[in-house]
Amino acid sequence: MAALSADTVTTDPGGGSERSGRVQALGGGGWSAEPWKGHIVRQLKHRDRRQHAMFQDLIRCYSQLLEKTSLAKGLLSCSVRRPSAGSLTSLLQQSSRLKKTTGELAYQVVELQQQIKIKERVLDEQHARLQEDERWRAGALDQRRALQERAEQVQQQNGELKTKYDALLERQRGAESRLREEKVREGHLLEDMIHLKQQAAARMNSRNERRSRAREANLQKQLQMAARSKVALDSSSSAPTSRSASPKNEHQDESTERQRTRLFRSASATSPRIFASIKELFDRKRRGHSVCSLEEDLVFPVGLCLSARVPVRALQVLEAHEQGINAVRFSSSSDLLATGGTDRVLKLWEVRAGSLAHRATLDGSTEGITCVEFDPAGFRILAASYDKSAILWRLDDSVPKVTLTGHSRKVTAARFSSVLHQVVTGSADRTVRLWDLHRAASEGFKCGSDSTKAVISPDSCYLAAGSADGAVYIWNVSTGNLETRLPDKHSSSISAVSWSLSGEYVVSVDKSRRAVLWSDI
């Protein structure tokens, strides 16, 4: 019975310890984490304890047996001394039986001791393995910690990189938006600069033009002087003087022609909006330069017009008429000025040394004068009147030479035509009439009319118009800009403006009887 149990003990724990060792080896890393390992260990310990107790019992029994044996020996010795034959044999038998039992037990003890040794070895092995596992586990833990540290480090690095990346991204975005802004600014700057350059170019061009005009005016004046002085030299005309003189006459003819055409172009206009059409006129003029070819049968005395100067101040202010002045006009020689007023008279003024001197008063109209014009030759003057007629005077006669009647309402405009002996009138009856002065007859056609009169400077560079606010406005035709505004001299709305053909003077007249002579001097 005891041997059998010892057998099971020797085989069983071996397998068990082996299994537990493997389990420990497998689960070395997770000692605490896996409870089943602990459970196995506990079971093994429990078995150890139980077997240990059994052996203790056995040892106790054996020592009791030894005591009993010594007791029996004592008893035997006593019985030997007490002679009893029957009991002796039975005692001997008993003793031999006991000896046999003792031998068996001793054998059992040896066997059990061997088993204990084996178990202890297994236990040692398991301990060693356990320690090894512990060490391994510690190493693994270290490694794990190191790896964790590295992971943290890497994460931190990643974080840093991410921040850097974000910062760079932000910077890139900023730089890109700055780039866009800069590009926009560049565009604006370029625009501004080109604008400035345009202005500079326009300024340069107009300066060049002004200079060349001034130069031409200068030269023309010199020519004029030369031409005048030629008269004295004419009788003794030598070859060079005649050479110099002939182109001058020709020149005068041509500039007369030019002025005549000009006069018709400085027609009335309502607003600066007409610039476009005026420009067109000029452009056409410039390209094909003989729009109206004239017979050159007349040599007119001529005031040369080459450079109009923008006036800056008033030279003279005078009460020219009894009532409001409606019309004003320079003669083509620029030395004579005509004004027409509501007081039914037309007055002639001489323009001399920057002042106006009254020369004559022409009457004959039964109503106010609306419009005045000299003929290109400077011999006659034409006026339009409220009395539905246009009246023609000779300058040296205050009595009208011809009165042109036929309009059904007031005549607002009267002009000499480019054809000799022809006159054009415009009326509030919405007709324009072309008159032949020889026959004093007319033919008419319908059109609209306007009331404010703008004039173009003789060199076609400026446009002047009087305003209802009492100021004269002068625009530059080529740029369309307002060149100057001449205020403060009129107390009522300006009814008409005239620019002298010499370009020097501008006269404005108003509804409150006042005429102002303007100049740049």
Place this chain on the structure above:
Amino acid sequence: MAESGSSVEFSGSLTSSTLPPPRTRIFKIIVIGDSGVGKTCLTYRFCAGKFPEKTEATIGVDFRERLVEIDGEKIKIQLWDTAGQERFRKSMVQHYYRNVHAVVFVYDVTNAASFRSLPAWIEECKQHALGTEVPRILVGNKCDLQDSVQVGTDVAQQFADAHSMPLFETSAKNPNSQGDGNSGNSDHVEAIFMTVAHKLKSQKPLVLSQPPGASGATVNLSRGRDDGADGGRSWGCSSC
């Protein structure tokens, strides 16, 4: 010339006290061509007498002036150094051509494309209604770069002849590098512009520009016109 001379003589004793002396004449000359052909350098060379250190693209226009004396008369040559790049010039063109007295077309002899665009420049010139009396010259710039010449003189000369323009090859950087005899040792760029100035001076003795609508009002102008009409041809040939 005779007229102006005598008239000045005439007035001299009579009016010199009352009239201001005649102002200096100005010749407005525009310099036109592709961007980078050296318009700025040419004009700078003529007006400042040296090659500019560095130049940037011209925006709009730059003005350069130089006072020269021709036959005893002081004349101001006003060069309009125009922008070659379209975006820097498109809104400026009308100003370029206003009352211009002469046109200088410039191409780069080392850049065939700049030569090929010349018809376009000439066309633009035409569109701005420039009369034949306005002298035009053709300048091939950068001829100091002899190794990289792309536009041969013969080709350029044919083109110039076809458009009745005199041709000049020069270099704003090194104007004396031109080996031909007519420039000699003198500054070739200078000679080119002075030739134009002489031409202008002889073409229009008295009247510098036609005022708008003047329509040939003076004898001198019409003479100038006649001169220019047949002068265009002779002008083209004389300088070849």
